[in-house]
Amino acid sequence: MSFAAWLGATLSFFDGSPKVSPHPLPDRNPVLLVHGISDSEWSMLWLAHYLRCEGWEVYTINLTPNWAQKGIEPLAAQIDTFAQKQFGARRFDLVGFSMGGLVSRYYVQRLGGLERVDHLVTLSAPHNGTIMANLIPNRGCREMRPGSPFLCDLAQDADKLEYVKFTSLYTPFDLIILPQRSSEMPQANNIRMPVAAHPLMVFDKRCLRTVAEALRE
Template identity: 50%
Template sequence: MTHSPNPVLLIHGFLDRHTVFKPLTRYLSQQGWEIHALDLQPNDGRQALPVLASQIEAYVHQHFGATQRFDLVGFSMGGIVTRYYLQRLGGNRRVERYVSISAPNNGTLSAYGLPFPGIRQMRPDSELLQDLNRDVATALEPVKVTWLWTPFDLMILPAKSTKLPIGTGVQLPVPLHPWMLSDPRALKAIAKALQQ
């Protein structure tokens, strides 16, 4: 195996289920990674994102050994849920590599479309995002961070809101938000991030 033997945990976005990762799961599994994924409940923004992050914590406790390191991938809303897990629930002590894909790290204007608690938390300058962004560089310092984004994203508005002030940024010319999980260029970039 030419890469880390760490298992990889995939966290989906708004209205998605773990099945959204089928192309990525197939791609990584063929290269020797052990893949895990769970369905966040509910997935429609009606629940605050920290509550969803606690579901990651519970999954890790149930499926990984107490000292086992793992790698974490968060897509879209799942990118904020995973950051909360990393920055507020001690995940930064367990996760070796973190890949954030098209996440509204600095908020998205599309989050004004629904009044639900989890959606409001993805608005620009929300209390949750201000809190997470305040110490992102120090909280994620122990983790190898890669963030992927496309300038053509119509879910993350503006698209550059995905950018983080830490780690390695990868810009991909992928035309649609959901294709960041299936476009061959994105799959290759994710695998590369998990090899660093």
């Protein structure tokens, strides 16, 4: 279990928050949280707890394999399967952290998410790649390298993202997404957050508040 997953699980354990809020506000979409590489839904539990306290119905998903050994597209297909089973015909919002942000974007652009998703919020996502992906030779990491054929192809129809409320948060102190401005997209409301490290993007109170504000738009 990664540090982010351990911290999220520990905070949620001591807080005692339920899996799904018993009293979400009826005028809001349910929210699906998508974790990053090498992680699980446990790393998103603190963000989930915060949003539930703010009145959202929140769900988390476990992407497998979580090192993206088979690529980004099969992971995005898991969002599609989860949404069809859990939400039926309901619209929903997506919040993705790190690799999960890119996976969420792929679902919106290529797998029908435009017809289902109102808000797309990403935190420190490698939308334009990260040089750290050169350290891992599997398919998903090759796809997340700057200038990869996968990212170049995905950029061809990125203007589709203008049909959703797209917000991209990132920190200038990120040592995982390099360069840090790789998270910026011309179709997004790009917000720079002074967060000390990549994993803290899903725990920092300023980020949590900003995610909630983006979902309220």
